[in-house]
Amino acid sequence: MLISNLEIVPGMRVRRHLGLIQGSTVRAKHVGKDFMAGLKNIFGGELTGYTELMNESREAAMARLQEQATALGANAILNVRFATSTIAAGASEILVYGTAVELERMGV
């Protein structure tokens, strides 16, 4: 599955446009990590645990995006955007959306 945030892919042409698809996940941090982050708030610096958590959630959201794309019979997702929002005190939502398309290689 080709994922890109451009509207065109080098050397390829869009044969079929399959519409907007999305994948999202809501994740909460566990108490231990939250406690460590609280300590880190005194000293400042990077919160590696959170960085990893956000990364993992983003991968999960992208996996769902790809699932949808496969179900539609797409072979690429173009114009992908990410959005993150805090929905509750301890949880954030990560949303990935894009356009599912069927690409074909341009004959040279």
Place this chain on the structure above:
Amino acid sequence: MMLPYELIILLTLLLLGYVFGRLAERRHYRSIQAREDQYRQLLVLAERHLPPEYVTGHESCLVMGNVVVSVDYFKMMIAALRNLVGGSIGAFESLLDRARREAILRMQEQASALGAGVVFNVKLETCRVSGDASRGVGSVEVMAYGTALYPRANASR
């Protein structure tokens, strides 16, 4: 005369935040500058349209980098004081600047691992990571993403 415990704790926290926060910031800026020099050749563009020379013979791949940074106690205090009179909060500006540059650097790292020379359509996104919602800015996530273009292995085709 004995100082009240609360004041002692507050002053200790402020001092810890000031010392460690300063050290961490200076170290981070040095590392950012070194790595920015290293990736100077890898272009990062906010351009959406590909120039014709990239349209053939290149492959594309989504690359991203993210970082969660946290304020220190001293900065939090400075910002709270700043809120009384208004104006720009330099303490937070440097925090976000560092976070953004770090996120872009991590994205460039991914791109250079692919052998890419350019990253198109770079977008930046900022979000406050929850848990500190009631206490103002606690930790912030910055994410950078874009499409890396690298030469196709059999470009002659």
